[in-house]
Amino acid sequence: MDQRERRGIIRDGIGVGIATGAYGVSFGAISVAAGLSVLQTCALSLLMFTGASQFAFVGVINGGGGAFAGAATAVLLGSRNALYGLRLSPLLGLGGPRKAVAAQLVIDESTAMAIRPPTPELGRVGFWSAGLGVYVFWNLGTLMGALAGEVLPSPRTLGLDAAVPAAFLALLAPRMRGREPWTVALVAAAVALLSVPFVPAGVPVLLAAGVAIVMGVR
Amino acid sequence: MIGAAVACYVLKFAGLSLPARVLANDRVQRVGELLPVALLATLIVTQTVTSGHHIGIDARVAGIGTGAVAQQRGAPFLVVVFVAALTAALLRAM
DSSP states (O other): OOHHHHHHHHHHHHHHHHHHHHHHHHHHHHHHHTTOOHHHHHHIIIIIOOHHHHHHHHHHHHTTOHHHHHHHHHHHHHHHHHHHHHHHHHHHOOOHHHHHHHHHTOSHHHHHHHHSSSSHHHHHHHHHHHHHHHHHHHHHHHHHHHHHHHHSOOTTTTTHHHHHHHHHHHHHGGGOOSHHHHHHHHHHHHHHHHHTTTSOTTHHHHHHHHHHHHHHHO | OHHHHHHHHHHHHHHHHSOTHHHHOHHHHHHHHHHHHHHHHHHHHHHHHEETTEEOOOHHHHHHHHHHHHHHTTOOHHHHHHHHHHHHHHHHHO
């Protein structure tokens, strides 16, 4: 394996980790603003370790949705990691304890970095460097954000309640290629809005998941 | 919270463990792509215009609007989030 290529990929992986760490700072601050403790916030990043699910979990709880609706939304959003795992498993070819560790690192960034390089060997380097890089910096960022969030004034004054949907917007934008995602997004959002006055908080998001499943298996 | 974290891990582990032909299934692929789209779109809308069971317009709408413009112009994640928060904060401070 070319050492220079290998080093370049490791450097990219750490770079992705640092960038994601900055995003972890915003997660930490938003989570504490939503009412979770610093410990709970850090536990989410250490254990759940999948950004969109974590934002959704604190977002639903902050909206009054309760722990169950928050957990269900987080798990549904985390289901895409299973698809990433399916794609990665022949590339990584792991078993035993290493596979158990690798599984926790299966996220958007590590998958992207594993699929990009030209050879499987470099792909594995990409997976581990981005996976471990993001894990370290995401958790450091979360801790910093959570501690900063504790001393900040009210989340509404800072506009943090607008930061949460904006974070979802930035996560959604790269997925909106072609007509189908737009149709699904608009139908799901309409169903959710129409149901808001009548069902418990958190349920509209789950109805939206139903829309995606119905339109997907059609 | 622990339950959700464990379930998220099980999903990741299952992906590494299932036979590759599951991925070849068109429906699995389609639902896998559409599910995040539907959930994120719904989260954006509900967190922008609802408070409890009420639908209403406040500073958050302006925030997400400027965030969307920043996103459209290719701004990085943190800039989009910051612009949205700043807009809502400034409107409320006025």
